[in-house]
Amino acid sequence: MQKLKEANLYRSELIPISGKLVERYNKCLLKLGFTETKLTSFSIDGIGWSPEISEEKNKRHYLNNGEANSHCIIITPLQKDAPIYMPFHSFDKDVMKEVFKIHGDRIRNITRDSAICIDFDQKIDVFYESLDVLRYKDIIVRFHLIDNLGKAKEEQLQLIGTFNRDNNFIDETLHEKLIASAKKHGDLRNRDLELSDIHFATDSFYTEAFGGIYLLRDFVSPILIFEDEETYKSAIKDTIHDVLMYHISHSELVEKLKSYQVIDCDIQEEITSKKYQRVKKYLFSEYLDDPKHPVKDILNDSVLFKSYLNKITLEDRKKVMSVELYLEKLKINSQYKIEDIIDEQIYFALHSPHSSLKPNHQDLIWKLLINVSPKDVLFLYWYDKEEFYKRYKTWNDSMKDWVIETISNNI
Secondary structure, eight states, X not given: OHHHHHTTOSSTTOEEEEXXXXXXXXXXXXXXXXXXXXXXXXXXXXXXXXXXXXXHHTOTTTTXXXXXXXXXEEOOGGGTTOOOSSOSBTTHHHHHHHHHHHHHHHHHHHTTTOOEEXXXXXXXXXXXXXXXXXXXXXXXXXXXXXXXXXXXXXXXXXXXXXXXXXXXXXXXXXXXXXXXXXXXXXXXXXXXOOOOOEEEEOOSEEEOGGGOEEEXXXXXXXXXXXXXXXXXXXXXXXXXXXXXXXXXXXXXXXXXXXXXXXXXOOHHHHTTSHHHHHHHHXXXXXXXXXXXXXXXXXXXXXXXXXXXXXXXXXXXXXXXXXXXXXXXXXXXXXXXXXXHHSOHHHHHHTOXXXXXXXXXHHHHHHHHHHHHOOOOHHHHHHHOHHHHHXXXXXXXXXXXXXXHHHHHTTO
């Protein structure tokens, strides 16, 4: 991952945590029912997730109490606008934006000397089956302060109220209590510590629960798209819910989504796009067998590209150039069908979210499309970083160079 780090493409916006912040983070972990970290320094993202602690605990989503209960830890206002590197839901980023939009000033105040635990309560204590995700609707974002700071403020105000009544100002025991409270918590009188619940309504979303599920609402019937085959096989046995179900590998999925106006693809337009060039080059790289030139040079140099294009098998060559072949044949005979000529993975990869979708839904569908056909390295990096990092490890150094250059030139 060193090359990615040098290019600022590998978790470059994590926030370093050390000193007293580690102590506060551990208090949050304990408050949420987890065990402390033994690390003395680490880094966190916008939701408080740490790659170092994840590795220490050998658990990706260590801030989850089961798949139905996810949490967040805020220990610094720097988490505002920070990326979320390991979201459990596609709406996690939107929830955190809402949190800082409503409570940003209070968070800045509180995290001066405290920390905040957040519970994303969707009124589901535990999942029993994959179709339980249909119950996801309104999420209540609840806030909890470490050291019971809110209660400490109430007690301090009560002490001050008692102090100001009658002749209580001469009560030495009361003096000691006030001094002890001030030493431990500071002057809390004018601190705004009230973090009211936030109600967040979900619509279509992705969750990593049950191996990964997309839930698309706003249709005649909800659509569930499963990434895990065993989960899908179990779900389709259901006879109670009125819901359409697909596995992400189903070839008919793309055409179904087109018919529902979820996605779209104009081949004539796509062939002129940078996206098409990225997809074609990536597919071509998969057919290069022991090349004598660096992969980066082959993909970037038109002469080398043509040279190696003629070295791969005819069948593979037709796949790489299938879009051009289709459009050429279409000029001769309009009866040719896309599925008869264009490679399926290229065709799927060239689809885009339908223009009628809302921006957050478009992001969700981009993620779905890149999982259906992960052939665009730029969009894979944008919409599924963990899958990108996994694939990155399998590429040779020259391919890594091309990928890094491709991404860096587009951000």
